[in-house]
Amino acid sequence: MHGEATAGPCGPDPARGYVAPVRAHASVLHLDLDAFFAAVEQRDKPSLRGRPVVVGGTGGRGVVATASYEARVYGVRSAMSTREARSRCPHAAYLRGRFEEYRRTSAVVMAILREVSPLVEPLSLDEAFVDLAAATVPLPDLGPATVRALGEDLRARVREATGGVTASVGIASSKFLAKVASELDKPDGLVVVDPGTERDLLRPRHVSVIPGVGPATVERLRRLGVHTVADLEGLGADELVRELGQAHGAGLFRLARADDDRPVVAERDAKSVSVEDTYETDLVDRRLMEGLLTRQAGGVATRLRDHGLSGRTVSIKVRLADFTTLSRSATLPSPTDDPATLARVARGLLADLDTSTGVRLLGVGVSGLADWVQEDLFAAAGADLSGAPGADGTATAAEPPVELPPPRGAPVGWPPGTDVVHDVHGRGWVWGSGRSVVTVRFETADTPPGPVRSFAVDDPALHRVEAVSPAPATVAEHDPSRR
DNA sequence: TCTGGGGTCCTAGGACCC
DNA sequence: TCTGGGGTCCTAGGACCC
Numbered sequence: 417m418h419g420e421a422t423a424g425p426c427g428p429d430p431a432r433g434y435v436a437p438v439r440a441h442a443s444v445l446h447l448d449l450d451a452f453f454a455a456v457e458q459r460d461k462p463s464l465r466g467r468p469v470v471v472g473g474t475g476g477r478g479v480v481a482t483a484s485y486e487a488r489v490y491g492v493r494s495a496m497s498t499r500e501a502r503s504r505c506p507h508a509a510y511l512r513g514r515f516e517e518y519r520r521t522s523a524v525v526m527a528i529l530r531e532v533s534p535l536v537e538p539l540s541l542d543e544a545f546v547d548l549a550a551a552t553v554p555l556p557d558l559g560p561a562t563v564r565a566l567g568e569d570l571r572a573r574v575r576e577a578t579g580g581v582t583a584s585v586g587i588a589s590s591k592f593l594a595k596v597a598s599e600l601d602k603p604d605g606l607v608v609v610d611p612g613t614e615r616d617l618l619r620p621r622h623v624s625v626i627p628g629v630g631p632a633t634v635e636r637l638r639r640l641g642v643h644t645v646a647d648l649e650g651l652g653a654d655e656l657v658r659e660l661g662q663a664h665g666a667g668l669f670r671l672a673r674a675d676d677d678r679p680v681v682a683e684r685d686a687k688s689v690s691v692e693d694t695y696e697t698d699l700v701d702r703r704l705m706e707g708l709l710t711r712q713a714g715g716v717a718t719r720l721r722d723h724g725l726s727g728r729t730v731s732i733k734v735r736l737a738d739f740t741t742l743s744r745s746a747t748l749p750s751p752t753d754d755p756a757t758l759a760r761v762a763r764g765l766l767a768d769l770d771t772s773t774g775v776r777l778l779g780v781g782v783s784g785l786a787d788w789v790q791e792d793l794f795a796a797a798g799a800d801l802s803g804a805p806g807a808d809g810t811a812t813a814a815e816p817p818v819e820l821p822p823p824r825g826a827p828v829g830w831p832p833g834t835d836v837v838h839d840v841h842g843r844g845w846v847w848g849s850g851r852s853v854v855t856v857r858f859e860t861a862d863t864p865p866g867p868v869r870s871f872a873v874d875d876p877a878l879h880r881v882e883a884v885s886p887a888p889a890t891v892a893e894h895d896p897s898r899r
Numbered sequence: 900t901c902t903g904g905g906g907t908c909c910t911a912g913g914a915c916c917c
Numbered sequence: 918t919c920t921g922g923g924g925t926c927c928t929a930g931g932a933c934c935c
Contacts, residue, residue, distance in 0.1 A: 477902080497901055664909075
């Protein structure tokens with residue numbers, strides 16, 4: 417078993433992954449956009465600039481996806497519950513997020529990176545590795561001064577092209593060190609790790625700098641008296657494997673020594689597609705759950721089809737009221753992208769589970785993906801999935817007439833033609849569109865619909881009101897800082 | 900009303916095959 | 918005469934990442 421990432425079954429292949437020995441030069445660049453979602457919001461809505469902004473779930477069970485640096489001052493962090501964030505920073509703007517816009521801005525950044533090198537490995541919308549050893553225009557050398565200049569140039573181009581979103585960059589002789597380096601001078605910083613100094617950089621730091629070392633591993637290592645990377649170096653490979661398992665243990669042994677030759681790999685294929693939702697109140701009605709799974713299956717099918725994919729293994733995820741999480745899956749004889757088939761299997765899998773204590777989350781996923789779609793005989797036949805576990809016959813061809821709640825984020829229930837807004841504490845709508853006054857009605861999670869209020873456009877209270885529909889242009893119109 | 904949503908990778912056990 | 922292995926596929930759960 418080779419536990420390290422590989423270039424794929426075909427071995428070294430410049431198009432998919434450049435396999436280098438442990439590098440003598442700092443030729444791996446890691447770029448991380450600073451507080452990305454919040455930064456995009458501040459870019460597009462000048463009234464938010466310099467103010468705390470929190471992007472994430474705004475409902476009672478929401479969590480923070482990104483907090484602007486102004487919000488971090490108050491202790492707001494990613495993954496914190498929004499409830500907690502509100503108590504720490506009540507005056508922040510709480511926004512649900514505009515992922516279409518984040519994707520668009522991310523694509524601009526990734527395109528810039530690909531001008532530098534074809535070997536760009538995005539990790540998420542806001543992060544990527546770039547292999548400078550495979551640069552399109554070969555660098556005169558890969559010395560620290562040269563790569564630093566390239567990194568600074570890249571940061572400037574990203575800021576320019578995104579309308580002011582800043583990036584932090586780390587450059588080092590491996591992915592691991594490049595990523596560590598990009599964290600060192602955040603935000604808006606650049607750190608080059610001189611080859612030969614990697615281990616000195618790591619030794620004094622907490623083990624949690626190592627990717628893959630989360631709360632559970634930190635706790636296990638703590639019991640072994642290991643806190644820093646230097647401590648970790650004291651453990652033998654066999655001891656680590658015994659404590660943490662083969663892959664994780666062997667991987668940590670190497671990373672503790674800055675031994676990381678994982679290649680930068682462009683274009684990794686997706687392995688699964690899923691949709692899941694947490695509900696504001698726990699579900700107890702099985703028919704409602706089936707209806708929600710059916711709708712989620714439709715969402716999965718749409719995304720499969722959008723990408724020309726199909727999959728064989730259908731999974732559901734059920735989180736009970738006490739947060740225990742169950743999963744069930746069934747593998748079909750052939751891949752499908754058919755929403756009715758996915759829904760039928762998903763509902764059948766739910767039938768096996770006891771949900772009497774209430775369900776806070778439901779999800780549907782598909783894995784075992786193929787980039788082709790087989791003519792779906794099962795879907796054509798309508799019902800028979802003989803042999804497929806989890807497919808049960810109780811779901812009739814006619815969908816149960818269950819009334820579903822509106823999809824997450826849908827501006828349902830607002831008078832037609834109004835501009836729906838989100839405010840920090842809930843929802844409201846704006847119907848005045850004049851430049852000097854807007855009229856806002858608030859409906860919050862905690863209170864019934866509030867009174868109608870009119871605001872002068874430059875009223876500071878308006879920074880709480882963020883249009884999510886219909887279009888960003890409308891936002892500018894309501895933006896109090898633009899008159 | 901503590902604890903999202905999208906993923907990835909790993910482990911362990913059982914079935915099944917040679 | 919029990920007591921093999923190796924390999925693959927599948928399932929459920931868990932850790933982790935952004």
